[in-house]
Amino acid sequence: MxxxxxxxxxxxxxxxxxxxxxxxxxxxxxxxxxGKGIGLVxxxxxxxxxxxxVWVGPSKQVxxxxxxxxxxxxxxxxxxxxxxxxVECHTHxxxxxxxxxxxxxxxxGASYQEVALAGGGIASTVRATRAATDEELRSLALxxxxxxxxxxxxxxxxxxxxxxxPEQELRILxxxxxxAALHPVDVIPTLLAAHALPDAYRGRxxxxxxxxxTEMIPAVAARGVARFCDVFCEKGxxxxxxxxxxLAAGAxxxxxxxxxxxxxxxxxxxxxxxxxxxxSADHLDYVSDLGIAALAGSGVTAVLLPGAAFFLGTDxxxxxxxxxxxxxxxxxxxxxxxxxxxxxxxxxxATMGCCALHMTAAEVIRAITCEAARALALEKEVGSLxxxxxxxxxxLESRKHTEIPYHYGINPVEQVFKAGRCVSVRGKETExxxxx
Numbered sequence: 001m002x003x004x005x006x007x008x009x010x011x012x013x014x015x016x017x018x019x020x021x022x023x024x025x026x027x028x029x030x031x032x033x034x035g036k037g038i039g040l041v042x043x044x045x046x047x048x049x050x051x052x053x054v055w056v057g058p059s060k061q062v063x064x065x066x067x068x069x070x071x072x073x074x075x076x077x078x079x080x081x082x083x084x085x086x087v088e089c090h091t092h093x094x095x096x097x098x099x100x101x102x103x104x105x106x107x108x109g110a111s112y113q114e115v116a117l118a119g120g121g122i123a124s125t126v127r128a129t130r131a132a133t134d135e136e137l138r139s140l141a142l143x144x145x146x147x148x149x150x151x152x153x154x155x156x157x158x159x160x161x162x163x164x165x166p167e168q169e170l171r172i173l174x175x176x177x178x179x180a181a182l183h184p185v186d187v188i189p190t191l192l193a194a195h196a197l198p199d200a201y202r203g204r205x206x207x208x209x210x211x212x213x214t215e216m217i218p219a220v221a222a223r224g225v226a227r228f229c230d231v232f233c234e235k236g237x238x239x240x241x242x243x244x245x246x247l248a249a250g251a252x253x254x255x256x257x258x259x260x261x262x263x264x265x266x267x268x269x270x271x272x273x274x275x276x277x278x279x280s281a282d283h284l285d286y287v288s289d290l291g292i293a294a295l296a297g298s299g300v301t302a303v304l305l306p307g308a309a310f311f312l313g314t315d316x317x318x319x320x321x322x323x324x325x326x327x328x329x330x331x332x333x334x335x336x337x338x339x340x341x342x343x344x345x346x347x348x349x350a351t352m353g354c355c356a357l358h359m360t361a362a363e364v365i366r367a368i369t370c371e372a373a374r375a376l377a378l379e380k381e382v383g384s385l386x387x388x389x390x391x392x393x394x395x396l397e398s399r400k401h402t403e404i405p406y407h408y409g410i411n412p413v414e415q416v417f418k419a420g421r422c423v424s425v426r427g428k429e430t431e432x433x434x435x436x
Contacts, residue, residue, distance in 0.1 A: 016054045018047035019069045020391065020420045023059045025082035026399050030056055031369040032386060033379040038362045038401060046082065048391030051419035056385055073422075077395050080414065081404070083365070085154030085392030086346050087372035087383045090282050090303050090333035093158035093179075093187075094141050094172050097128025099338050103311075112264070112312055112340065113236060122162070122196040125338050129162040129172075137175055138182075144336070145183045147344045149424050152413040154392040155186040155373070155382045159230060161195030166216050169193050173225035184418040188376050190228040191220050191255060194238050194246045209242045213249035221253035228279065228376075229255035233262075233269040240268045247276045256377060262286040263308070274298040280331070280375040284318045285309055292319070296326040301375040304367075305335040306352035312340050320357035330359070331375045332367040351408035361402045391420035 028044025047055040047066045055066055068074070102120045106112065115121050129137065141158075148156055158176050163169040173189050180187040193212045201208040220226050229250025231243040237260075238246070247257040257276045261269025263283035270291030273281035281287075281295065282303040295302060304318040324330055332349045335341040346368050353364035373383025382390050395415040398404055404412065416424035 015065050015067045016047065016049070017069050018049050018054055018066050019072045020048040020417065021062060021066060021068070021072065021074045022046050022077055022082055022393055022395065022417070023062050023074065024076040024078055025059070025395075026077070026079035027081050027401055028056070028385070029081065029083040029365060029401055030385040031084050031366055031383060033370045033373070033384045038365050039384075040401065044082065046385050046391070046393060048393075048417075048420040051391055051421070053385055053387050053389050053391050056387065075395070075415070079399060081396040081398045081401055082385075083394050083396065083401075084369045084383055084385050085394055085416065085418065086152045086368050087370075087376065087378070088148060088153045088156040088333060088336070088346055089280070089331050089372040089375040090305060090335055091156055091158055092161060092192075092335075092337035093144055093156065094137050094160070094175055095125050095129050095162045095338050096132035096137060096140060097125055097338065098342075099124060102339065106313065116236070121339060123199060125162050126164050126196070126198070130168055134171070134175060137172075138178060141175065141179055142183060144344060145179065145185050145187070148346075149183075149185050149416060149418075150413065151344060151346060151411050152394045152396075152416055153185060153344075153346060154390075154416065154418050155188065155376070155378065157188045157190055157228075157376055159190040159192040159195075160226075161192030161230075164193065164196065164198045166211070166219060169216055170219060170223065170225070173220060174223070177225055184421075184423045186382070188228075188378070189226045190230050190258060191217065191226040191250070192230040192232070193217070194231040194243065196232065196237060205238065205242060209238070209245055212246055217246075217249045217253050217255065221255060226255055228258045230258040230260065232260040233267055233272060234260065235265050235267060240272050243269075243272060244276065247272075247278070251276070258282065262288075262291060266291070270295055273300050279377050282333070283308070284323070285314070285316045287319065287323075292322055292326050292328070295323065295328045301329045301331055301371060303331045303333050303372075303375050304353070304357065305333055305341065305349075306356050307341040307343055307349055308335045310352060310356070311342070317356055320353065320359050324359070324363065329371050329374055330363070330367055331372040332364060333372065345409075345411075347404065347412060348409060351405045354405040361405050364405055365401060391417060393417040
């Protein structure tokens with residue numbers, strides 16, 4: 001031990017004990033959950049003990065405010081940016097196959113809807129995923145998780161939705177539970193049984209919705225393998241009334257609602273999200289003025305997915321500036337999936353947030369940290385470097401936060417700490433183990 005003492009107005013105060021100190025940050029970004037800025041501390045430091053943040057402040061105060069536990073690690077950031085681990089709040093992590101041929105068809109002029117009507121789209125991924133073994137799906141997902149981790153993602157939401165039958169949806173969610181035990185990234189599971197209408201139910205959507213509400217949701221809840229219930233509220237997918245039934249059934253069994261809303265057309269998804277008390281409304285490319293007004297002050301986080309619009313080649317983009325100016329909380333995500341956004345690069349979404357959605361650097365940084373955590377109802381746990389929260393910490397190569405969206409298409413991450421333990425270092429193989 002190296003006991004140090006600091007004086008305050010009330011007399012001597014014992015310093016906090018830490019087993020990890022990251023000091024020498026050129027800029028420390030704390031991203032406070034209840035604030036509006038990035039909580040910038042020039043020349044900052046952060047200390048952690050047993051996987052939780054115990055102190056944040058200027059590096060020059062570390063020796064007075066922090067005592068080191070036996071075997072503690074002290075890491076000098078060397079003037080680089082230090083910030084919270086990224087929170088990826090909308091992915092379709094488990095899937096098999098690829099849709100690169102469909103991508104080329106769209107490049108040649110076919111629309112997403114035309115590809116789906118020809119037997120491609122979600123249906124093609126469902127076929128490939130059902131045909132894959134558990135080991136194949138687990139291996140594919142582990143590879144994606146490791147890429148996400150190397151890019152600084154320490155918490156990831158993961159949806160089902162490529163099973164579309166009771167046994168296959170359960171299989172995907174149970175694989176997520178296995179992945180959470182095998183990998184340091186926190187995996188947050190979401191049931192998305194109402195992702196698309198299976199071929200066997202063409203012309204009978206109400207029958208499938210009944211299957212979801214009376215069989216799939218109760219079975220998933222009984223196994224405890226999902227936190228959220230999501231639906232695809234869209235023309236060609238499910239109507240607002242059908243989505244309402246699914247989300248109400250999910251809520252009855254303790255699954256918090258989320259929505260794919262107003263992605264390809266305005267279908268009242270944003271208003272439905274508010275009505276159902278959803279944690280988030282995702283996409284919102286076609287959200288209406290009434291939808292924005294409903295979201296404002298509702299507590300529903302808007303999760304914007306600019307990568308999907310980019311990859312689909314559409315001109316319609318979510319009105320991020322209007323949402324923000326109306327007081328709506330805005331998060332960003334990759335929408336990692338095989339059809340409309342096959343990427344794990346959340347930093348690229350931050351650049352798109354600036355260039356395409358006219359968000360500021362501070363807004364996009366919050367959108368991939370604390371606001372993304374709010375979109376998962378995890379703002380008290382992750383997404384910020386605040387006392388009591390998980391010590392999920394990144395050291396970047398960047399020297400100032402404005403470089404984050406500016407130097408685009410690269411991985412700026414030098415080092416990743418998950419729950420106070422180093423789990424990824426650029427250029428080095430770091431053992432991947434479950435976090436305590």
